[in-house]
Amino acid sequence: MKKIAVLVSGNGSNLQSLIDSCSEDYIPGKIALVISSRPGAYALKRAEEASIDTLVLQRGDLSRSEYSDLILNHLKNKKIDIVCLAGFMQRLGKNLTDFYRGRIINIHPALLPKFGGKGMYGIKVHREVISSGEKVSGCTVHHVDQFYDHGQIIKKKEVPVKKNDTPRSLSERVLESEHQLYPRVLKELILNLEKKEFIKND
């Protein structure tokens, strides 16, 4: 059974959808660790309620590479196979993203490569989508490298932008689609990794 870590900073509704999908055996894996970059994150409560080990790791004065090493050591100690970023507000260093290459993914609340990059997070993304006159938005799950929203795209899910949408109403519709897409992609990733391991060991 693959061991998953989820990195969070906020509400954790995507974490919740992954927790639920694991406990319903939809995802053939176990969330073994939740790491938050913020002490007060509601995501921590969700993890505790699901009896998942949690850690708060704030960046503080650490360089990006030192912070990433700190996280990486905890992931290695717990023998984590796959890392999911779910609203994690820190960009990670190459030391960590290289170690987990192909096994670290993120969800973004727009159709990448549009509306991504530094500063494109939260409500700002939806504000930009609406003011650009887009008729379709959605979410994207992608591999994570050391750059913002940059790794290879795995899968996107479209949602319509409605005529009277506000950034808030659009964000709610996109978030619902995230809760469908993320578990689906994680499941496929695990199955693909297991298939590769099977072929290698056969």
Ligand code: GRF
């Ligand atoms: C989501 O919109 C996700 O796409 C983005 O951050 C938000 C996190 O929401 N990366 P939540 O904490 O999972 O509710």
